[in-house]
Amino acid sequence: MGLSTAFTELFGVEHPIALAPMGGSAGGALTAAVSRGGGLGLLGSGNGDQDWLARELPVLVDECTGNPWGIGFQTWAIDDGVIARTLEHNPTAVMLSFGDPSPFVERVRSAGAALILQVTDVEEARRAVDLGADVIVAQGTEAGGHGARHGRSTLPFVPLVVDLAAPVPVLAAGGIADGRGVAAALALGAAGALLGTRFQATTEALVAPATARAIVEGHGEDTERNRVLDIARASRWPAQYTARTLGHPFLDEWRGREDELATAPHAQEAYEDAVAQGRIPALPQWASEAIDLINDLPSAADLVGTLAAQAEDALARAGRR
Incomplete structure (x- = not known):
């Protein structure tokens, strides 16, 4: 029967499922696969690195075959030039996360792209409404990768944002890795779900094989x-955003000693040496609390349809009860 929502109608997609624009790992092939599968693929540009975009955007455009797609940025890490250059490729949507999106809103809007704003607390949600977001992503703390240090869990946060933002469609994010999670998002009043870690474990994701296996x-x-791994690798991520990762030797060594780590250059040098020698992953292994539900490495295009079918089945079973 299909799951038609305000999100699917807005973008003309078949399923209420979007790819989280995970910096670096959501490349052109993964983004295109999600869009071909009937969801909305969002390229994970992160800080808008031009070399990375020059490599991944042609792949996306070639493989997307006319389906809608978008691109996501870490708002704190970009400038207006990054947005302007990206809009030359005519994305259907631009998603901004983590930071003040207001400097970029009018440029995105004037280009005709839909504006998707991710929020991690109520204050951010109110600001997103005031800025005229076309879609709001409500991210709970169960999410893999970065999120608010003092955020809210997905289950209570999503309906709060849904009520606050109505009639703006809301996507739920954080701890969603199968169709039951998508169904739960819809039951909470969301117009769909945005998934990250589940799509990292696909054949198209730009992750190391060891990371895919670990997930x-x-x-x-x-x-x-x-915050330990951001500090150890000298990342500029703002302190208010922590990251959910799998276990790591540096995390075990420095947990609770972040201030000390920040002023210990020898520790950062040791981290770089360990990466160079292959003793630790080149990047932290971002992972959601929902990784228990991930047990295979399918094609992302097939996965979108599977998630949608599972969601329909879950909603039908709930209705029968």
């Missing part, structure tokens, strides 16, 4: 929100 084999209790 498939991992468990929710293996994940932890922390």
